Amino acid sequence: MQQLEPIHTPLISGLPDDIALFCLARVPRRYHTLLKCVSRRWKELVCSEEWYSYRRKHNLEETWIYxxxxxxxxxxxxxxxxxxxxxxxxxxIRDIPSQCTKRKGMSFEALGNKIYLLGGCGWFQDATDEVYCYDTSKNSWDKVAAMSTASFDSYSVVDLVVSKRVCELFALVLLFGVSTWCYFACEALNEKIYAIGGVGSNSSDPLSWDTYDPRTNSWTSYSDLNVVPDIEESVVMDGKIYIRCGASSTIPPHVYSVVYEPSNGTWQHADNDMVSGWRGPSIxxxxxxxxxxxxxxxxxxxxxxxxxxxxxxxxxxxxxxxxxxxxxxxxxxxxxxxxxxxxxxxxxxxxxxxxxxxxxxxxxxxxxxxxxxxxxxxxx
Structure with a gap:
């Protein structure tokens, strides 16, 4: 029996697909959900890497805030x-994974067309190495490769102090131990996610950072003596990662900054003059x-x-x-x-x-x- 070849269905009847893509890709992002309702082919297109790459290549991207x-x-x-x-x-945004909704100290990062939720803990569970990914094109959550070490986010500690829920912080320390509550920065650089300075288990290294490569869905661990757990803020500038650190054991607290140089993979101390005014959220x-x-x-x-x-x-x-x-x-x-x-x-x-x-x-x-x-x- 002769096998029938699959019938090609054009994106728009009477138009070549490249011309159709030229037209559809210029539809504002807020209407992309409606485009996916037109047909299966349109839905596959809007959810594809081709769609994301085409809009990026032709400067059609629109930036949303999460x-x-x-x-x-x-x-x-x-x-x-x-x-x-x-x-x-x-x-x-609906349907956040139920495992995440009650966790403390989760980190949050954007890379490509995806949003990531990393790590965290609960009142009755240790720090987790789980990572969940929200695909903004498909409007769906998926679990991706776990981090190399179970880690906590520095900002959760800051949030507790700022909101005067200090008793909650001490309760978590008593429940999980000092080694499971620590400072952890997260930044995106060179198409990878960097998780820096986290300690999530007794065996993990506080002088470490991990990188996540979405192309291979894998994490790689590194260590450096200049990376410390007490990270208060982080930012990417001039193609480098800057983190502001604080040694709370000294009086007054000693605040300084280190910078990651991707060309040689090392951390060095940053300009003290810059650190002197770095006293809050940064961009x-x-x-x-x-x-x-x-x-x-x-x-x-x-x-x-x-x-x-x-x-x-x-x-x-x-x-x-x-x-x-x-x-x-x-x-x-x-x-x-x-x-x-x-x-x-x-x-x-x-x-x-x-x-x-x-x-x-x-x-x-x-x-x-x-x-x-x-x-x-x-x-x-």
Missing amino acids: ALCRDRINQICCYVLDPNSSKRCWRR VVNDVLYVLDETSGTRLMMWQKESKDWVALGRLSPLLTRPPCRLAVVGNCIIVIGKGLSTVVIDVGEARNMGGVVVSSSIPKLASDDDVISCKTMSL
């Missing part, structure tokens, strides 16, 4: 914001470091590399911001996201202030007072 939060019943939740929409509002816009100083009010600071000096751009209006805040960047704009997802947008290319207050626009907060743990951006 926020990892903890709600009023102390459960993890995730929200997404399209900053380009005329109706800018935060939308909750890099066009290779310039900005810090939100929340020690006295809320001030946006800029690091000038040439003069090695910190410059204050101005205060943020207390009517719009609700500290503690996290930062994200879209184009030339810094997005300041505070409690309840109160959101302020500052265009640093046209940064100016009136009466010392930075001119900005705002996005209404949620009805709830969710605490923001981390914010990332992802372009598709």
Whole structure:
């Protein structure tokens, strides 16, 4: 019997597929969910690597903001914001893996067209090495390769202290032991995820970092004497990873920074002048470091590399911001996201202030007072 060849169904009747792709790829990202409802072929296309690569190659990507939060019943939740929409509002992402919703100290990172939830712990379970991946094209969660060591995120400790839930921190230390609660930074660089400085078990190395390669779905471990557990903040600048460290055992606490040089795979101490003003959430816009100083009010600071000096751009209006805040960047704009997802947008290319207050626009907060743990951006 002669075998029939599969019939090719064009994306758009009467058009070659390359022309159809040229047209469909220019549909705004907020309508991609509707495109997937048209036909099986359209759904396969929108969920494919070809679609992601085509939009990236032709500069059609649109950047959305993802926020990892903890709600009023102390459960993890995730929200997404399209900053380009005329109706800018935060939308909750459903179906977060049930294993993650009650964990403490989870790390949050974006790489490619995926969002990752890494590690964490629970009241009655040790630190976990599990990693879950959210495919933004398919709107689905999957489990990927586990980390090399079970680790905790530094920001969870900071969140507990900032929110005055100190008793909760001590309770977790008593339950899991000092060796399972530690500082852990997470950054994306050169198409890999770096998990830095975590200690999740008695046998793991606090002077280590792990890298995740999504192409092979595998982790690799390294160690360096300059990597320490007490990491307070991290950022990628000039193709390098900077982490701000704090030695809480000294009085006053000794704060310093180390930088990772990918060309030789080593960590070195960074400029002390830069560390002196690095006192809060940070973000890099066009290779310039900005810090939100929340020690006295809320001030946006800029690091000038040439003069090695910190410059204050101005205060943020207390009517719009609700500290503690996290930062994200879209184009030339810094997005300041505070409690309840109160959101302020500052265009640093046209940064100016009136009466010392930075001119900005705002996005209404949620009805709830969710605490923001981390914010990332992802372009598709």
